[in-house]
Amino acid sequence: MNKLADVGVVLLLIAVVVYLTRISGYFLGQRLRHIGRLRPVLEVLPGCAMMALIVPAVVHGSLVEFTALVFVITVMWRQDNIVFATFGGIVILFIGEPAFVWMQSNFS
Amino acid sequence: MQGISPNKNGFAESGWIGVRESLPFCISTSLFGVLFGVAAVASGFSVAMSLVMSGATFSATAQFAALQLWVHPLPLGSILLSVFLVSSRNILLGLSVSNYMDGNSLLARFLCLGLLSDPAVVMILREKRSINNLGYAFGYGAALWCSWMISVWLGFTFSNLFVEANLNALSFAGPLVMATMMMLFIKSGRGQVGCWAVSGLVALGMALLDFQPYIILPTAVIAGVILVLIQFEMRKVK
Structure with a gap:
């Protein structure tokens, strides 16, 4: 039973971590978006991140x-x-x- | 500051558009779901555990990262750190759509952003339509979530059929799916190819020097951001 509870807590915490990564960027962006030069930066972020994930996978x-x-x-x-x-x-x-x-x- | 796209379509209509447009990516999501179901069986998960994890987390990369460290007693710190590192790109995705979700309640944003997915962000940034982007992201994510859950269950239930298959060959499927998204970005022709190329080149150099992925990601992104800032300042000077 304890093991089951441990597993449940770990599963919950994993979900919380992933959820926080999903919402934290959005709400951080809401705070920062009044900065004019930030808009073009925000728009290139996903592409830059994808390139940073694709290229090493190809290299290896x-x-x-x-x-x-x-x-x-x-x-x-x-x-x-x-x-x-x-x-x-x-x-x-x-x-x-x-x-x-x-x-x-x-x-x- | 108003969002870039005024919400001409309602939440529900936009959600339905998201559902329809998610179908191509449901195929790749299903593939990862089946792989996760098979891997979950190998790691000693029950079907309930697999489905609870998949339903609550809804992230292939995070779930596979956790699965790799799944030994009893569970190394909680290592699992959470690993999950955070592989999920850190979600922070960048959220940042990039922060101008696109206006006109929705705070509660709706808290609830719906839990289903934010890479392809939905790509489509929102690429198309820039007059729709409710939160509804679109929710519909897109909900459809992917359904295909994810069904495929995890299928992978778990029929894992014995995959014993002979070389599933390791599919470890590159993730980068392939990202490449399709990247091509959608590039073909939208919005003049950011230079920044992405710089990020790619930095990532290439660091990968050749055997840096860890969690170091490559922020460094390559920062390189791209520096270039876009330089371009922004140069445009202002002109």
Whole structure:
């Protein structure tokens, strides 16, 4: 029972931490937004954060992952089709490694 | 100061627009949900625990971070610190939409922002429509939440089907989804590509030097922010 209570408390605290990260940025922005130069800063933040998360993943990624990323970027650039880009990228991730191994064993 | 978009559509109409437009991202959310359900089984979670965690937290990155440290006795401090670090980008997302949620009660904002998600923020910033953006974010988040809960349950229930599958191959799915969002930003053509490129270059350099992700994120963001501030001051001088 104690273990269950401990787990419940931890789950609750995790949810609270995530919730606070979601609302704190918004309410902080409400306090700061009267500062004129802050508006362009606020608008670039998500893109900067995404670049900071995508690029290291690519650096430490494999050839298959890089291929999937190129596929996603190409589809999004040409068609703006989120479903096709995401689905195709994930299919490449799933079958890429086995396909690579199969090609190496059959063509080398 | 008024928000950028006046709320011509009501909360409910905007919420429905959010639900409809969330459907493409529901697919990727479902994938992560299934992965989380499978991982939860491997970590000894019950189905109730998985669903309580998923419903209350609604964050793939935070839940996976917690799962990695899930050993008894639970290291509470480490789990919470890890969850905070991987969720810190939410602070930036919240900051970026602080001009877009006016015209809603404080209570509504406290309640609805709990469902704020990356793609909803991207769509709000990209489209800049005359809708109730809080309603839009809520509808978007609610649809993603539903697909998240269903897929976690499916992953948990049918985890035995995934024993043979190489789920590690999907660890890169997160960056792929972010890349789709980034492309939406870039194609909106709002002249911020330079700042994002600087952030990317700084992140690239730091990743090559093997810095930890929680150091790379703030440093790369600050680099992008410095550039946008320089651009702002230069425009003022002109």
